[in-house]
Amino acid sequence: MGKAVKDQLGRVIERETAPQPAVILVRPQLGENIGAACRGMLNFGLTELRLVAPRDGWPNPAADAMAAGAVELIENAKLFETVDEAVADLSFVLAATARRRELEIPVVGTETIGAEMRAKIEQGVGVLFGPEKAGLTNADVVFADKILTYPVNPAFQSLNLAQAVNVFAFIWAQSQGVTVPDIFDDVRSEVAPREELTRLFDHLEDELDKAGFFFPAAKKHLMQQNIRAPLTRAQMSEQEVRTFRGIIKALAKGRGKARGG
């Protein structure tokens, strides 16, 4: 995209060249839904689609067919094998889900999230949507800084994937004119890209594995969540991530020696 377009008043704008949140479809099942999601995105000016392990492979003709005029999004979609990789360059990640989670991740509604995303957009923002049937797993959601919930009907919560994306795109578009509340204007350093945090987790969990920390093995997953959730919430700067890498190195250093001698 990125070409100048005209808005309803005839003004030339470059809406699509501005940074915008990435829509990340995690293990989507139906190509039709991917295509419909693209339409809903482009209707409200979003163009950056990322796919994590789409069930039916990629490219997918069913997606092309449904995307209609938004086929350019399909062609430019980025393909990833894991959520981990898909969020690597982002600093603020949302997980769109209606299910309650036993996760220590703050939940945010739709009223303020547009403004919050705009305040953080230069550092890389993305939103995770789960597969049609099962939705996001907790292992997916722990990559998120916040859980985004829609004001859904409690008796009929399950949104179609494309409609969930459509509503997200609308929220983004609507927030364009909205002034960013002061509360998001903090003096914090830039948040480290997510891949640095992932490397920190890998480093820490690798050392913990060596130290026999993850016992019993059945609980490893839960223990990982207890490690990752607070460090993700902390929105660490690059300097802080470096400090924590240094901590792990310093603490783990002697142990190798102990084993060696």
Place this chain on the structure above:
Amino acid sequence: MGKAVKDQLGRVIERETAPQPAVILVRPQLGENIGAACRGMLNFGLTELRLVAPRDGWPNPAADAMAAGAVELIENAKLFETVDEAVADLSFVLAATARRRELEIPVVGTETIGAEMRAKIEQGVGVLFGPEKAGLTNADVVFADKILTYPVNPAFQSLNLAQAVNVFAFIWAQSQGVTVPDIFDDVRSEVAPREELTRLFDHLEDELDKAGFFFPAAKKHLMQQNIRAPLTRAQMSEQEVRTFRGIIKALAKGRGKARGG
């Protein structure tokens, strides 16, 4: 509908019995879109569907199939021959359209329309959506008090009918003033008392001291800040603090041995 439902906190609410805007599909073409619109409506608590002269007649099996769990809306849909009749009992009518009109009808955006509809809801509110291909004619739009426009991408304005209805339903639900984050707030455990965090810092910094981490000594204060700030921001629960205490123990364990032997 109209039966009591439970929200996430288990409170019995009667969301669906309260008056709500009627969604009026004018000469809709595809049954699939009618069904998908029903899903999008019910997801956000809307249940009143009106149909004006649907192209393929009514009832329509294609609509039933797409409505999935929202088939009750299909069954209760009211059928009309003209827009005139469909809006007869309403006092405030919107026409959802992205096209510019040479009509002396005020245009309203999405930011304030939810509140405006709620203010007028007791008197009867409805919104017109046009057929898939052609959209609403001027003859349809003149029945509206206001034209409702979405903040669409000027280069790709044409929303799918079901998605347009979906966004409208979302706008309605969001304007309800439901403070979603509050509802979910109890998911987060209580934040650990500060003294537990202090003990965690003491423990960590003591081990780091032993490991020779704080070097040069003049920088110790700054390094402490880089450790404490993110862990404080993380607002850790007691369980998470325990996990981090365990991490420090696990990583530091071998080092003592190394020194001893």
